[in-house]
Amino acid sequence: MAQDEAGRELGRHERYRGDYPIVVEGLTNAFGDQVVHQDLDLKVRRGEILGVVGGSGTGKSVLMRSIIGLQHPTAGDISVFGRSTIDSDPEVDIGVRNRWGVLFQGGALFSTLTVGENVEVPLKQFYPDIEPELRHEIARYKVVLSGLPEEAVGKYPSELSGGMKKRAGLARALALDPELLFLDEPTAGLDPIGAAAFDQLTLELKETLGLTVFLITHDLDTLHEICDRVAVIADKKVIAVDTVPNLLDLDHEWIQQYFNGPRGRAALTAQALDELRRHMDEPVAAHAVKALDKPPAGKA
Numbered sequence: 001m002a003q004d005e006a007g008r009e010l011g012r013h014e015r016y017r018g019d020y021p022i023v024v025e026g027l028t029n030a031f032g033d034q035v036v037h038q039d040l041d042l043k044v045r046r047g048e049i050l051g052v053v054g055g056s057g058t059g060k061s062v063l064m065r066s067i068i069g070l071q072h073p074t075a076g077d078i079s080v081f082g083r084s085t086i087d088s089d090p091e092v093d094i095g096v097r098n099r100w101g102v103l104f105q106g107g108a109l110f111s112t113l114t115v116g117e118n119v120e121v122p123l124k125q126f127y128p129d130i131e132p133e134l135r136h137e138i139a140r141y142k143v144v145l146s147g148l149p150e151e152a153v154g155k156y157p158s159e160l161s162g163g164m165k166k167r168a169g170l171a172r173a174l175a176l177d178p179e180l181l182f183l184d185e186p187t188a189g190l191d192p193i194g195a196a197a198f199d200q201l202t203l204e205l206k207e208t209l210g211l212t213v214f215l216i217t218h219d220l221d222t223l224h225e226i227c228d229r230v231a232v233i234a235d236k237k238v239i240a241v242d243t244v245p246n247l248l249d250l251d252h253e254w255i256q257q258y259f260n261g262p263r264g265r266a267a268l269t270a271q272a273l274d275e276l277r278r279h280m281d282e283p284v285a286a287h288a289v290k291a292l293d294k295p296p297a298g299k300a
């Protein structure tokens, strides 16, 4: 069972009220001689979207897998909803695991099951006594909540576009009404319009369902648009956790290259333009949008 900060066990329908639903302390992960994390610390605040960034192979997915218990760390401790997930009893763990949902890279849907059946998998696992009719109804609701048309319930993953597959994976992640949502590169492989739509969906779900979101991404637009804070993994640790504007002030080579490189600056300009467009009734904003929207001299 999950626990509140005083160590009291939470009832099945009671929400976690502590400040930090995820606390990682002194985490070390090694594969043979390869040390991926060394003494890594991270605290995720309740109700935030935390972006997790870092170069390829810095261990973002390994960190997520460690938190959800799929990767046994070499050392350190991880608490989710106030309860250590390291070496805990799988039976007792159910009270923690049914409070999170995970969207893996690529969706990880079962190809032989329809979208609706995929969403029903965790429902069957955690609530085996639910009547099939009610289970179908819950699955249908989650599919629609994830922005898919109702007809998608009966489709197989192979019949869906990349964006629809992500939404179907999200519907499954939401099956158990989680308080915590893990997203591993949700916008990878989507076109910019599909990616922006998925970002907005994530933000709406966070706000309406009161979710805490752990979001691994390389997508600078996602970081600027929807993340409350961003954790940067480098040198086997979380070297900074802060808002994007505050990270921009840090004098760290990778952070500067990432956020202040050409793609980082383009994402920043796009966000500034969006912000200005919300104030078009003010002449100074309208003027700035007009000037910034113009292509640079010499370019068509």
Ligand SMILES: Nc1ncnc2c1ncn2[C@@H]1O[C@H](COP(=O)(O)OP(=O)(O)OP(=O)(O)O)[C@@H](O)[C@H]1O
Pocket: 031, 036, 054, 055, 056, 057, 058, 059, 060, 061, 062, 063
């Ligand atoms: N089960 C495993 N056995 C051996 N090595 C592993 C295992 N899982 C991950 N690794 C290694 O750990 C390192 C970190 O992998 P991880 O997938 O977490 O990186 P990442 O930051 O998510 O990268 P990317 O941005 O490319 O997805 C990689 O070098 C990977 O090869």
